[in-house]
Structures are given as structure tokens and as C-alpha cells.
Amino acid sequence: MNIRPITFRKxxxxxxxGGCSLTDLAKEYGTPLYVLDAATIQQNCQIFTKILTEHYPNFSIAYASKAGLNIGIANLIAFEGIGADVVSGGELYTVLKxxxxPKKIYFHGNNKSIEELELAIANxxxxxxxxxYEVALIETIATRLNKKAKMMFRIKPGIEAHTHEYIKTGHIDSKFGFEFNDILPLIKKIHGSEWGEFIGIHAHIGSQIFDMNPYYDLVSILVGFMDTIYSEFGIDIPELNCGGGFxxxxxxxxxxxDIxxxxxxxxxxxKLLCDGKKRPRPKLVFEPGRSIIANAGVTIYTAGTSKPISDGxxxxxxxxxxxxxxxxxxxxSEYTFDVVSPSTTDQARYTIAGKFCExxxxLxxxxxxxxxxxxxxxxVxxxxxxxxxxxxNYNRFCKPAMILVNNNxxxxLIKRETYEDIIRYDAL
Ligand SMILES: Cc1ncc(COP(=O)(O)O)c(C=O)c1O
Structure with a gap:
């Protein structure tokens, strides 16, 4: 995957x-300005959908919308057949609009509110x-709404991965999810109930992971959990959600x-593990965020002055x-920078500093x-x-606009905030 959008030309x-001049965009929309390339997002979505359609057609991709969400982005990925992973009422509301x-939406969160659960269960x-505790809340709400809530359990798989390193550990100090054994009594409670349906298990091992091995370990650990669920309850789980983090x-x-x-x-x-055990293959779910949208986006800034510091x-x-x-x-985090229209080829060494009071x-x-x-x-x-x-809105900064570029x-996509927006919710 490139650092730059696939339509980048210099x-x-x-x-x-996307065929649009960054100089012109800066002039027309002002800076800072987020620019998002539709073709790159589409290509990134298709990396997942193409390989899975060919090799594992029973799949679902839920874009991790925390990476970047508005109605325009959601519609773009919907067009690629992709769903969404959401972690709040606000994200859920956006994707529902x-x-x-909705069948491709997965609602995460370690402390979902009653209102959030109601919105999700009703839809x-x-x-x-x-x-x-969440299971107890779901039982109450689903019963009250006369719905059957679809539930999968987030599990701590005993793998922790961060960029270049990963560890396998029996105990993970993560605030998210269950130790595997703790879900067994809950599956028993849900299975056959009027108000709930147990649909599978989920694990997410971290973000910006460069090593493939933790992902392969994850699959074998989760298949081991599937075996236990089958031997305890005779249930073949319909869905296996392996998270994102690529x-x-x-x-x-x-x-x-290479994703x-x-x-x-x-x-x-x-496939091999399920076929070897003669068990049905579950729907395979992934939740990529950054790998769908990061390299589609650039930010344009306008430079102010430069100021020498003592070390030259x-x-x-x-x-x-x-x-x-x-x-x-x-x-x-580190990024790659460029000057859009340099007036010289002479170079200088810079520390890029923002305008905020910290x-x-x-950058x-x-x-x-x-x-x-x-x-x-x-x-950038x-x-x-x-x-x-x-x-x-630190320092009462107006959040920049976001532009979608596509075929010239x-x-x-999102309007620039104004000073009026900044005071809009000041109530007294
Ligand atoms: C549960 C879950 N799924 C998916 C993601 C997406 O991760 P990434 O954007 O690194 O692909 C995250 C990120 O934090 C997450 O917590």
C-alpha cells in the first residue's frame, strides 16, 4: 500500500x-484542509472484497468507522459492499443515516449506554x-422492545501486538472483552432464549501491526474457542470476527x-482448520479502519514563518x-511531508510546529x-x-473542511467550522 493516494501526481x-490541484483546493477552500481521494478508498475496499470473494466468499467487512466517518464516507464504502464497526451512538446514528x-453493522463498546443499546437493538x-452487565442490559431492553438481539462476544485472545512486536500471554490487561471461559455461562443463558441470539466471537489484537504471525496465531486460538463452544453446547458459531489493525x-x-x-x-x-475438524466454516468478519482510509487522505497547510533554534x-x-x-x-506517529509548489530546490531541515498553545x-x-x-x-x-x-476545538480552533476528490x-464532504459554530453551544 502506497504512502500517497493512488491518484497522486506531482x-x-x-x-x-484525484485530478485536482492542491494549490487550487487550498485557494478555494482555505487551509488547513483535509482532502480524501475516492479512488484510493475504493481500491482499499476492493483489496479485501476481491481476495475474500475468491477464496472465502462467506465474509463481511465492517469498516472501523472510528478511523474517519461522515455520511459521504459511509456511502462510498457502502457502494463497495462494506459495512461498519461503530463504537458509539453517534457513529451508529451516522451509519444508520x-x-x-444495517446487517453489516457491528456495535462495539465497553460501556454502552441504555440509549445506545436501544438504538442498536431497535435496528x-x-x-x-x-x-x-451488558448482557443483562440487553436482556431487559430486548425484552421490553420485543426484539431478539444478535450478540457476539469480544474475547481477549491472549495476543498483544504493537507494530513490530507481539506477545502471547495468558492474561491481558485490556479493558476490552472477556476472558474466554467467562463467556460460557453467558452463551448458556442466551442460547434458546426469546430475547437473544448468540452469533459468534470477536477479537482485535491491536493496531498498526506489521507482523503477520499474530494474525495466524489469532485464527488458531479462535478456532480452539469455537471447538470448546461446540463441545459444550453443540453450537457451530455462525460468525468469526477477527478485528482489524493491519x-x-x-x-x-x-x-x-501486504494486506x-x-x-x-x-x-x-x-478453511483448513474447519475442514480438518469437519465443522462448518463460519462467516469471516474483518474490521479494517486505517488500511481502508489512511492513505486516501492528505492535509494541506499554509506555512507561516520559520524560526531558528539554537542547534542550527x-x-x-x-x-x-x-x-x-x-x-x-x-x-x-510519523508522517511524510512535501511542499506543494516549492519556489526553490535548496533544502532546509525543519521541525514542523503547529499554532496551538502547547x-x-x-507534527x-x-x-x-x-x-x-x-x-x-x-x-502531509x-x-x-x-x-x-x-x-x-482546542484553543477554539475551527475544525477544517474535508473535500472528496474523484475524477477531477x-x-x-464536511464544511469548515466557523467562529459562530464555536460559540453555538455556549448556553449562558
Ligand atoms: C475493535 C476494533 N476493530 C477494528 C479497529 C480498527 O483498527 P485499524 O484502524 O488499525 O484497522 C480497532 C481500532 O482500534 C478496534 O478497536
């Missing part, structure tokens, strides 16, 4: 994405259950795996920062770029995932 004095098939949404390339140093290889490897392993480097100030992209501060508001340290003059545009690649969705046409 000339001496501009960068085009979109063209996403027959699949619930990814986190704890026993690593992608943000910089040239990232050695991200086709991981998905094919997991599907093949699941200099700060380059931009008109956004931690409020539109908190990931470098939160996770020390010393840690730094990159020590990077080399063509010398940037005030009012030139900087573009790979900002499609967890940027807008984690953006804030730019459309507004």
Missing part, C-alpha cells in the same frame, strides 16, 4: 490528487458484547505487510497542528524539505485515518 509546481446495510444491529506505510521506513497476504493467509488457515535547526510554523492531527503528540504541538522533527516561504503550502500524506475523527471533481 509536477514541478503542483501536486494533483447512510446507505450502509437489529449486531452487538459486540464486552461484559456480563499496518500501513506512513513513511519510507515502515515495512508494512492481501494476511487476509488470504487467515482465510486459508480458517529551525521551526517551520503551519496553520494547524495538534487540533487537526493529535496523533504525533499521542502516539509519536510546546508539544509538533515532525528534523525533516528535510525545500526551503519554505510564508504562505506556501505543505502537504496518510492523514485519512484518525485525524479528523480525533480532531478537537472536488466535493465538500
Amino acid at each position: 509536477s514541478a509546481d503542483d501536486i494533483l490528487i 447512510s446507505q450502509i446495510d 437489529h444491529i449486531r452487538l459486540v458484547v464486552d461484559n456480563a 499496518g500501513i506505510k506512513y513513511t519510507e521506513n515502515d515495512q508494512a505487510p 492481501t497476504d494476511i487476509i488470504l493467509g487467515m482465510a486459508t488457515e480458517l 535547526q529551525q521551526y517551520l510554523f503551519i496553520d494547524g497542528g495538534m487540533a487537526d492531527n493529535p496523533r504525533p503528540m499521542m502516539y509519536q 510546546s508539544g504541538d509538533i 515532525a522533527k528534523n525533516i528535510v524539505l525545500p526551503i519554505v516561504k510564508p504562505s506556501e503550502h505543505i502537504v 500524506y496518510g492523514t485519512g485515518a484518525y485525524n479528523y475523527s480525533m480532531a478537537s 471533481v472536488a466535493s465538500l
Whole structure:
């Protein structure tokens, strides 16, 4: 997977994405500006759907909407046959208003509220259950609404993975999900009940994972759990949800795996294990977020001045920062930068600093770029995932607009906030 959108084109004095000039977009819509490339999102969706259609047709892809969600994005992925994983009433409400098939929506969360559960159960949404208290709430609500709630259990599989490292451990200190044995009495309670249907198990082992092995271990661990469920209750689980977390390339140093290889490897392993045991193959569900949308997005900023620092480097100030992209501060995430229309080929070493009132508001340290003059545009690649969705109004910053580019046409996906928006909910 590329760092940049698949439609990226660069000339001496501009960068085009989806056939649209970043210079023109900045002029027309202002900066900071999120730009999302439809073709890249479509291609990323098709990486999953194509390989699974060929090798494991009983599948469902639920885009992890926390990565980035609005009605336009939801409709785009719905068109690719993809559903959504949601973790809040707000995300659920958004996807219910979109063209996403409600049968392909999975509702996560470790502390779902009664209102959230009511919305989900009333709309027959699949619930990814986190704890026993939630089961009790679901029983009450489903009985009251006279519905049968579809439930799968989130399990801690004993694998913890982070980018290059993973560990297998009997006990995981995660706030999400159950220890496997704790779901057995709950399956017994639900099985055959009027108000609930047990539809499977779920596990998610982490995010931005570069190693394929934890995924293969995950499949064999989950198949072991399926065996136990079968021997305890005679139930072949209809759905096996293996979560998301597939690593992608943000910089040239990232050695991200080929997602086709991981998905094919997991599907093949699941087929072999089920066939070997002569058990039916469950529906295989994945929840990719970043790998669907991260490299489809770029952010355009306008440069302000640069300011020398004592070690010979200099700060380059931009008109956004931690409020539109908190990931470098939160996770020390790294990105790839470019100057959209450089006025020189001479280079300088910069620390890219935002405009917010925090010393840690730094998007990159020590990077080399063509010398940037005030009012030139900087573009940051790979900002499609967890940027807008984690953006804030810190310092009463107006969240930027988001533009969808597709075949030379730019459309507004989200409007830029205004100062009026900033005071809109000030009630006194
Ligand atoms: C349960 C679950 N599924 C899927 C994802 C998506 O992960 P990613 O965006 O890394 O693919 C996450 C991310 O935190 C998650 O918690």
C-alpha cells in the first residue's frame, strides 16, 4: 500500500490528487484542509472484497468507522459492499443515516449506554458484547422492545501486538472483552432464549501491526474457542470476527505487510482448520479502519514563518497542528511531508510546529524539505485515518473542511467550522 493516494501526481509546481490541484483546493477552500481521494478508498475496499470473494466468499467487512466517518464516507464504502464497526451512538446514528446495510453493522463498546443499546437493538444491529452487565442490559431492553438481539462476544485472545512486536500471554490487561471461559455461562443463558441470539466471537489484537504471525496465531486460538463452544453446547458459531489493525506505510521506513497476504493467509488457515475438524466454516468478519482510509487522505497547510533554534535547526510554523492531527503528540506517529509548489530546490531541515498553545504541538522533527516561504503550502500524506475523527476545538480552533476528490471533481464532504459554530453551544 502506497504512502500517497493512488491518484497522486506531482509536477514541478503542483501536486494533483484525484485530478485536482492542491494549490487550487487550498485557494478555494482555505487551509488547513483535509482532502480524501475516492479512488484510493475504493481500491482499499476492493483489496479485501476481491481476495475474500475468491477464496472465502462467506465474509463481511465492517469498516472501523472510528478511523474517519461522515455520511459521504459511509456511502462510498457502502457502494463497495462494506459495512461498519461503530463504537458509539453517534457513529451508529451516522451509519444508520447512510446507505450502509444495517446487517453489516457491528456495535462495539465497553460501556454502552441504555440509549445506545436501544438504538442498536431497535435496528437489529449486531452487538459486540464486552461484559456480563451488558448482557443483562440487553436482556431487559430486548425484552421490553420485543426484539431478539444478535450478540457476539469480544474475547481477549491472549495476543498483544504493537507494530513490530507481539506477545502471547495468558492474561491481558485490556479493558476490552472477556476472558474466554467467562463467556460460557453467558452463551448458556442466551442460547434458546426469546430475547437473544448468540452469533459468534470477536477479537482485535491491536493496531498498526506489521507482523503477520499474530494474525495466524489469532485464527488458531479462535478456532480452539469455537471447538470448546461446540463441545459444550453443540453450537457451530455462525460468525468469526477477527478485528482489524493491519499496518500501513506512513513513511519510507515502515515495512508494512501486504494486506492481501494476511487476509488470504487467515482465510486459508480458517478453511483448513474447519475442514480438518469437519465443522462448518463460519462467516469471516474483518474490521479494517486505517488500511481502508489512511492513505486516501492528505492535509494541506499554509506555512507561516520559520524560526531558528539554537542547534542550527529551525521551526517551520503551519496553520494547524495538534487540533487537526493529535496523533504525533499521542502516539509519536510519523508522517511524510512535501511542499506543494516549492519556489526553490535548496533544502532546509525543519521541525514542523503547529499554532496551538502547547510546546508539544509538533507534527515532525528534523525533516528535510525545500526551503519554505510564508504562505506556501505543505502537504502531509496518510492523514485519512484518525485525524479528523480525533480532531478537537482546542484553543477554539475551527475544525477544517474535508473535500472528496474523484475524477477531477472536488466535493465538500464536511464544511469548515466557523467562529459562530464555536460559540453555538455556549448556553449562558
Ligand atoms: C475493535 C476494533 N476493530 C477494528 C479497529 C480498527 O483498527 P485499524 O484502524 O488499525 O484497522 C480497532 C481500532 O482500534 C478496534 O478497536
